Amino acid sequence: MIGRLNHVAIAVPDLDAAAALYRSALGASVSNPLPLPEHGVTVVFVALPNSKIELMSPLGAASPIKSFLDRNPGGGMHHLCFEVEDILAARDTLLAQGARMIGTGTPQVGAHGLPVLFLHPKDFNGTLIELEECAKSSE
Numbered sequence: 001m002i003g004r005l006n007h008v009a010i011a012v013p014d015l016d017a018a019a020a021l022y023r024s025a026l027g028a029s030v031s032n033p034l035p036l037p038e039h040g041v042t043v044v045f046v047a048l049p050n051s052k053i054e055l056m057s058p059l060g061a062a063s064p065i066k067s068f069l070d071r072n073p074g075g076g077m078h079h080l081c082f083e084v085e086d087i088l089a090a091r092d093t094l095l096a097q098g099a100r101m102i103g104t105g106t107p108q109v110g111a112h113g114l115p116v117l118f119l120h121p122k123d124f125n126g127t128l129i130e131l132e133e134c135a136k137s138s139e
């Protein structure tokens, strides 16, 4: 069911400092900050040859990454995002196997303008999983 690794997300306390670190220390290409109030985060994407890193900092008092950063004040790996061709079919297959969606289970529009869903970390070996619906890769 799952396709390519779309991104690895890292929660950071200081987005500008994290973006500068990836640019200067690793020589990476880093996008401009994108505030996503509907998701409670501001993100930048680090472009890699085979995937992306999503650096995120909290936006607003109800940010879903606030508790995570309280527990990990220096930042840390927050979620993996896998591509799927049909997010509703993927959701229904997972629900039938007992996996829990975060929230209502209705896909939301993510940072790339595509439908996304989150699966509870307790059902995936302590790892929060994001699914993003992407057209089938030509690779």
Ligand SMILES: CC[C@@H](C(=O)O)C(=O)SCCNC(=O)CCNC(=O)[C@H](O)C(C)(C)COP(=O)(O)OP(=O)(O)OC[C@H]1O[C@@H](n2cnc3c(N)ncnc32)[C@H](O)[C@@H]1OP(=O)(O)O
Pocket: 009, 036, 039, 041, 043, 054, 056, 064, 065, 067, 068, 077, 078, 079, 081, 102, 109, 110, 111, 112, 116, 118, 120, 121, 122, 126, 127, 128, 130
């Ligand atoms: C920008 C859009 C989009 C994209 O297109 O890429 C994004 O990526 S948005 C990213 C931010 N949004 C989300 O992550 C939405 C889904 N996540 C959530 O709603 C919350 O993060 C959460 C999964 C519900 C957890 O919220 P939290 O406040 O931390 O809940 P708890 O404190 O009650 O924790 C419960 C339990 O789960 C463990 N936990 C929490 N987060 C993680 C994590 N990222 N990875 C692994 N485990 C996690 C936490 O430690 C608790 O465990 P116990 O203490 O053992 O109960």
Ligand SMILES: [Co+2]
Pocket: 007, 009, 054, 079, 081, 130
């Ligand atoms: Co993400």
